[in-house]
Amino acid sequence: xxxxxxxxxxxxxxxxxxxxxxxxxxxxxxxxxxxxxxxxxxxxxxxxxxxxxxxxxxxxxxxxxxxxxxxxxxxxxxxxxxxxxxxxxxxxxxxxxxxxxxxx
Numbered sequence: 815x816x817x818x819x820x821x822x823x824x825x826x827x828x829x830x831x832x833x834x835x836x837x838x839x840x841x842x843x844x845x846x847x848x849x850x851x852x853x854x855x856x857x858x859x860x861x862x863x864x865x866x867x868x869x870x871x872x873x874x875x876x877x878x879x880x881x882x883x884x885x886x887x888x889x890x891x892x893x894x895x896x897x898x899x900x901x902x903x904x905x906x907x908x909x910x911x912x913x914x915x916x917x918x
Contacts, residue, residue, distance in 0.1 A: 828852040830862070871899065 827844050829835040831853050876895040882888040904910040
């Protein structure tokens with residue numbers, strides 16, 4: 815979080831209502847940087863279902879299958895995976911098309 819605050823600016827930070835995100839220290843950090851806080855409603859597990867599904871794919875199709883020596887190698891591998899995910903991997907929810915072919 816501190817790296818993001820040093821280099822970039824976000825206007826809104828959205829999370830669930832986990833204790834780490836509702837703590838005074840965390841919310842104060844956001845407010846001190848004029849970042850608006852947005853939290854999903856209690857019991858609203860489906861609010862973030864698409865992003866949760868994406869990260870499941872990233873973990874099971876990339877992260878859990880490899881070991882890296884450096885952070886640079888990890889970042890490169892994840893970037894390659896997202897390129898594959900968007901441009902080559904067929905998606906059932908898109909009738910076997912890629913996101914790039916549907917949304918670009």
